[in-house]
Amino acid sequence: MRAPVDRSYGVTNPFARRVVGRKGCVSATGKARRRCGMRGRGTFRLWIGLIVAVLAAGSAPAQSRPIHYWNLDQATGNYLDVADGSNPGTPGTGVSRVSGLVGSGAADFNNASTAWITCGTDGFALTNSIAVEAMIRSRWNPDSDSYDTIVRKEEGATRILLALQKNGAGVGTHSLAWGLNVGGSYAELDMPIDGLAGRPSMAELTNGAAHHVAATYDRTSGLKAIYWNGVLVFSTSYAAGAALNTTGTGNHFTIGNVNAGNSEPFNGAIDEVAFYTNALSSAEVSNHHARAMSGDNYFCVAPTAQAASGVSATGFSANWSAVSDATNYLLDVAYDSRFTAFAEGYSNRTVGNVTTYSVSGLTPGMFVYCRLRAQNDFCASVNSGSVTTALPYTAVVPTYYWNLDQATGNYTNCPPATGGAKEATPGTTVERVGGLIGALAANFDNAVSTDYLAAGTNGFTVTDGITLEILIRSDWTAADVDSLIRQDGTKLYLLALQPNGAGTGTNSLAWGLNVGGSYAELDMPLDGQEGRPSMAALTNGATHHVVATYDKSSGLKAIYWDGALVYAKMYAAGSAVDTSGQPPAFTIGNRQPGSNEAFDGVLDEIAFYTTALPAAEVAAHYRKVSICGLSQKTGTW
Structure with a gap:
């Protein structure tokens, strides 16, 4: 030596x-x-x-x-x-x-x-x-x-x-x-x-x-x-x-x-x-x-999160292993795996020197992610791994559902939707093509102002929650805005592909809504990170399932891509959504009839809900599409 x-x-x-x-x-x-x-x-x-x-x-x-x-x-x-x-x-x-x-x-x-x-x-x-x-x-x-x-x-x-x-x-x-x-x-x-x-x-x-x-x-x-x-x-x-x-x-x-x-x-x-x-x-x-x-700091070892017990529609008991020198544990509960959308009151929650804790007040049907940190008289550990719990739910029925399978005339609101007669009138250049699921779908060529489906102006006012759901096959080049669904007016809402979304320098899928008295857009980057699609994945010729939700009870505003929650923002629980006003028609595939933000590609299976679909139901809808085969699937969600 x-x-x-x-x-x-x-x-x-x-x-x-x-x-x-x-x-x-x-x-x-x-x-x-x-x-x-x-x-x-x-x-x-x-x-x-x-x-x-x-x-x-x-x-x-x-x-x-x-x-x-x-x-x-x-x-x-x-x-x-x-x-x-x-x-x-x-x-x-x-x-x-x-x-x-x-x-x-x-x-x-x-x-x-x-x-x-x-x-x-x-x-x-x-x-x-x-x-x-x-x-x-x-x-x-x-x-x-x-x-x-x-x-x-x-x-x-x-x-x-x-x-x-x-x-x-x-x-x-x-x-x-x-x-x-x-x-x-x-x-x-x-x-x-x-x-x-x-x-x-x-x-x-x-x-x-x-x-x-x-x-x-x-x-x-x-x-x-x-x-x-x-x-x-x-x-x-x-x-x-x-x-x-x-x-x-x-x-x-x-x-x-x-x-x-x-x-x-x-x-x-x-x-x-x-x-x-x-x-x-x-x-x-x-x-x-x-x-x-092993991923821990020098002074406090992370506990091991264990499977939840006593699961109900709105809660469960979180469980974890004991750490020898811990005097307290800090609990996180979130609606997304990245822990950006925390359940109300469950971000860094102090729960005491215990190894089980009753979590309540959650939204039914959500996938809930739980992690912990041990704390002693000096510092806290790094995060444990997370445990996922699926909360049970009652299936949500859409208010309007256009399956776009009609070979002629207007597109009708189909069962099991509860909103009654609500036809969607196609612009003169919308083409009827083979369905992404079912018999038919609507093709938009992005070139003319007559590419749209107009579903009327009334019947879309919500205050407690909202969901927009759609299947897409996109040919977007990011040269302009491609609208999936939009209703303009004093309380507009939209779901659209936007170049350089919100000035971020990244193309985005935007979910715009008035919540708590202010309009804002949740711009999901099309960057291929953390489950989000890249531009290549968006335009790969495959069918994709897109869902946008807002839930007043939890304050969760979310975008789902192919069955998974991939982007979210939390508002204060109880913040109301507002889609009132005197808007133009609820429009599919364009900003509004006669406008210049037409979609480029195929749209199918459009659903509108007056409540937020829970994550488990979104995943179930996607599984119905992906497991049954996109070209062979028949029936409803």
Whole structure:
């Protein structure tokens, strides 16, 4: 095993006096150095350090608590110090928020001088012991960047430093440096990045995976150590009792750079940065690494969500496994798998130190998603996996249903619709073609204002809920708006394909409605993400099932694609929908008769409901279409 390098350039006594500058030192002979330390000989001190570490592990706290901890999960604003709140992290413009290496978020540093997170100046002055740990995903290129800082508090002779360094200490090997003032002198322990004795190689360091790094100093034993992915891989020993000194003039503790605007930025992602006033034991470091690799944070393990029991139309009992050190659990219940549409009162709900909880007040027929976080006296875990529960429902009957199977004349409102006679009159250029299901469908060529089906002006006023349901085969080119269903007027509503929806730069399927006194459109991006269709999928020549709903009782406004809820927004429960006014005709396949937003493609099986279809019924309708075969299906939903 290669000897540990704790650089002091020929000075063998770790208590030897040296005069140290801001970023370097002057030896006893006066020769200037960029940084200083001591260079050990042989492996004897490393073995002593390992023995001390093992002995120290037995007396370490069962669970050390950091005095500062940045999980970097915050989506906006400063990053919180979730340990005590005293040192929030302010990001520079070279930092972007990305998916977490652990948890929901991490900070990605773009290797520019603007890449830094400054975390305050107080609470870092120590005299006994210290530990720093972080998750990293490195893109370091030492050919172009001599130093990549993980954390640093620049205080000259009493700085704290954990950084990647090119040709560390002139040893001819790139290194991970752990710099501290111990026994009155600043020195850096340079772990070679050489792939030997458990240490990473450059290829492993930059392999795109997340890695756990921890660095410690224990005054009681004198052990100064670096851990890689949970294992002690490099260390040196000082005399037992050698004091640590991290006092200074009040510079910022900085993640990802020397300080704000400096020139040693990290290149890659950093997450889960923790700072301790004690040295973590080997057992703790190993445990933290294992937890991080399983998706948990260091301090609290996520529970396992279990199948619901006691399921009714409006609720169920949520169940989960116990976590040993939990004092409380936080419960989320949502109507979508992405947890953007929470059931009223069930976002981050505190439920106490229990393993079952009665959930009520839900909308019948919905697929409901449940997840949890364990919480102790220090922090909360990451989210558990989710469990899906299907709530029972009574089938909803449409008010109007046009199956478009009539070979001549107007299209009639078909059973089992309850709205009575409500014919849809086709424009002169609408073609009757083979049905997407059933006998026939209506083809629109997007070219003329006489492409439309007009179903009259009355009978479409709703206040409690609404559903529009339709089968489509689209040839849209995104050159203009393609209307599926629309009724203009003072309280218009629409379902339409829109280029550059709402100025987002992405084509969208828009669901526009007046809710709570204001009109707004829910613009579902056609981006192929999270179950949403891409433009290619939309126009692939296949038949697709589209449903748009709003439910007053829950406040859920939703778009379903091929049987699945893929985009949603929540309003306050009880917010009324309003489709009143003096509108033109309810129009299928255009904005209104004589307008220029004609659909391009085939439409079939149009249904209008005065209530929101539940998710389970939407899925059942789609299954009827997809399982029976689109060209052979007969009958109704």
